[in-house]
Amino acid sequence: xxxxxxxxxxxxxxxxxxxxxxxxxxxxxxxxxxxxxxxxxxxxxxxxxxxxxxxxxxxxxxxxxxxxxxxxxxxxxxxxxxxxxxxxxxxxxxxxxxxxxxxxxxxxxxxxxxxxxxxxxxxxxxxxxxxxxxxxxxxxxxxxxxxxxxxxxxxxxxxxxxxxxxxxxxxxxxxxxxxxxxxxxxxxxxxxxxxxxxxxxxxxxxxxxxxxxxxxxxxxxxxxxxxxxxxxxxxxxx
Amino acid sequence: xxxxxxxxxxxxxxxxxxxxxxxxxxxxxxxxxxxxxxxxxxxxxxxxxxxxxxxxxxxxxxxxxxxxxxxxxxxxxxxxxxxxxxxxxxxxxxxxxxxxxxxxxxxxxxxxxxxxxxxxxxxxxxxxxxxxxxxxxxxxxxxxxxxxxxxxxxxxxxxxxxxxxxxxxxxxxxxxxxxxxxxxxxxxxxxxxxxxxxxxxxxxxxxxxxxxxxxxxxxxxxxxxxxxxxxxxxxxxxxxxxxxxxxxxxxxxxxxxxxxxxxxxxxxxxxxxxxxxxxxxxxxxxxxxxxxxxxxxxxxxxxxxxxxxxxxxxxxxxxxxxxxxxx
Numbered sequence: 001x002x003x004x005x006x007x008x009x010x011x012x013x014x015x016x017x018x019x020x021x022x023x024x025x026x027x028x029x030x031x032x033x034x035x036x037x038x039x040x041x042x043x044x045x046x047x048x049x050x051x052x053x054x055x056x057x058x059x060x061x062x063x064x065x066x067x068x069x070x071x072x073x074x075x076x077x078x079x080x081x082x083x084x085x086x087x088x089x090x091x092x093x094x095x096x097x098x099x100x101x102x103x104x105x106x107x108x109x110x111x112x113x114x115x116x117x118x119x120x121x122x123x124x125x126x127x128x129x130x131x132x133x134x135x136x137x138x139x140x141x142x143x144x145x146x147x148x149x150x151x152x153x154x155x156x157x158x159x160x161x162x163x164x165x166x167x168x169x170x171x172x173x174x175x176x177x178x179x180x181x182x183x184x185x186x187x188x189x190x191x192x193x194x195x196x197x198x199x200x201x202x203x204x205x206x207x208x209x210x211x212x213x214x215x216x217x218x219x220x221x222x223x224x225x226x227x228x229x230x231x232x233x234x235x236x237x238x
Numbered sequence: 239x240x241x242x243x244x245x246x247x248x249x250x251x252x253x254x255x256x257x258x259x260x261x262x263x264x265x266x267x268x269x270x271x272x273x274x275x276x277x278x279x280x281x282x283x284x285x286x287x288x289x290x291x292x293x294x295x296x297x298x299x300x301x302x303x304x305x306x307x308x309x310x311x312x313x314x315x316x317x318x319x320x321x322x323x324x325x326x327x328x329x330x331x332x333x334x335x336x337x338x339x340x341x342x343x344x345x346x347x348x349x350x351x352x353x354x355x356x357x358x359x360x361x362x363x364x365x366x367x368x369x370x371x372x373x374x375x376x377x378x379x380x381x382x383x384x385x386x387x388x389x390x391x392x393x394x395x396x397x398x399x400x401x402x403x404x405x406x407x408x409x410x411x412x413x414x415x416x417x418x419x420x421x422x423x424x425x426x427x428x429x430x431x432x433x434x435x436x437x438x439x440x441x442x443x444x445x446x447x448x449x450x451x452x453x454x455x456x457x458x459x460x461x462x463x464x465x466x467x468x469x470x471x472x473x474x475x476x477x478x479x480x481x482x483x484x485x486x487x488x489x490x491x492x493x494x495x496x497x498x499x500x501x502x503x504x505x506x507x508x509x510x511x512x513x514x515x516x517x518x519x520x521x522x523x524x525x526x527x528x529x530x531x532x533x534x535x536x537x538x539x540x541x542x543x544x545x546x547x548x549x550x551x552x553x554x555x556x557x558x559x560x561x562x563x564x565x
Contacts (some may be wrong), residue, residue, distance in 0.1 A: 168474030223539035
């Protein structure tokens with residue numbers, strides 16, 4: 001990983017952007033639910049102007065419309081992010097009625113705060129289930145399966161509800177060319193929420209030490225097998 | 239004093255919670271532990287008071303109820319800070335606590351120093367990057383990244399006190415209704431002593447037969463990279479990585495895995511890593527302890543054959559040996 005000169009962000013000039021794995025599964029699940037039962041799906045992101053591309057990707061696989069909470073590109077802390085989403089969802093629901101389900105990724109791939117979905121659920125006064133790998137709508141409730149070591153824990157909560165999901169929930173589809181054409185015509189509502197002062201304040205990023213080790217070469221090809229087994233015996237696993 | 243949520247299983251505190259007790263002592267204040275459901279012995283870990291919360295409705299995990307218990311106890315004790323392990327449960331419960339108290343939460347910290355503000359280091363990208371931050375809060379809420387702080391024993395005279403929380407129907411609305419166990423049993427990926435993992439280099443679903451064979455010879459579990467689950471060769475539950483399972487075996491064998499950041503976030507906890515890869519310059523080589531360069535389709539079966547051969551010398555019976563009799 002390469003840091004920007006001020007160590008406050010990653011150097012992204014030569015990187016591409018994509019929807020993160022957990023969130024990609026959330027988008028796919030929303031599309032599947034609407035395909036199966038009818039209704040409307042909306043995708044929301046908080047991010048810079050370039051994030052519009054990921055909103056188009058979501059609409060290309062079947063999401064109906066998008067809400068873009070546009071930022072100047074600086075990082076938002078979890079509290080500010082959740083507050084902006086609560087406001088946006090509140091405004092949307094007073095105009096078009098309540099969302100039965102709101103999906104979040106369980107944690108963001110980069111900052112990994114594990115909290116935005118739960119803060120939004122609290123802000124909206126809705127039940128929330130986290131780390132979900134299977135979602136089944138049963139009448140006015142939703143059954144959620146959460147992976148735990150050795151099995152799955154099952155929750156059933158009434159809708160409207162917030163569900164934070166993990167990769168493995170489904171296998172997301174790739175957008176089709178006609179899907180991309182349609183996505184270009186779907187509506188995106190853009191607004192620019194105000195950011196509050198972060199109480200978890202980033203001072204700098206650091207690449208951890210210990211990277212750049214060089215492995216001990218045990219050999220090349222199948223003739224290395226005796227050396228591998230010898231190593232396994234030495235560390236007590238063979 | 240600082241309050242620490244201590245998770246426990248089978249009558250013992252889990253290691254990440256013991257690591258958290260060590261980290262919490264760095265605040266230089268009395269440490270109180272909170273145990274939900276039943277008591278476990280914490281006297282070797284510097285706990286002054288162990289609070290045992292009991293309630294008729296706590297027969298299964300209810301995250302909002304756990305959060306309510308923490309808030310009630312922290313208020314009663316006037317806890318200066320609240321800690322939990324950065325496990326799935328710890329992070330979930332503390333996020334609910336933070337939302338209730340309308341306070342910031344720093345998850346997956348690797349170091350925390352008291353002060354105003356509290357200064358801390360926390361993990362990003364599953365630990366591939368670290369963040370140094372200031373936490374401005376009247377009551378710092380912190381989770382500690384598992385296996386980043388070594389447990390330091392600190393004997394103390396621990397008093398055990400019962401705590402009866404007041405829980406509302408709403409706080410018990412989100413609750414585990416049943417636990418569905420995995421079929422087939424086998425060694426759990428998260429707890430396996432050896433994990434044999436395959437990546438793109440394995441080439442196909444069928445290609446995993448040699449990976450499975452080696453894993454079974456070593457009494458270990460099969461893992462894979464994200465490319466493999468995306469291709470549908472293995473179920474997602476086998477995935478090791480930032481968005482899959484995080485493993486901490488004695489030996490992690492990475493076969494045909496290049497070593498992307500996403501993958502390394504899942505196997506960083508391994509004591510040792512053996513990389514088997516056709517490309518001597520693959521990024522995994524910078525993060526492995528041992529390497530074999532070449533075609534895994536030849537190397538992996540050769541290792542299995544060598545293991546069988548060496549066991550034939552050590553023991554007359556063919557096939558895998560029962561637990562405890564291995565080499």
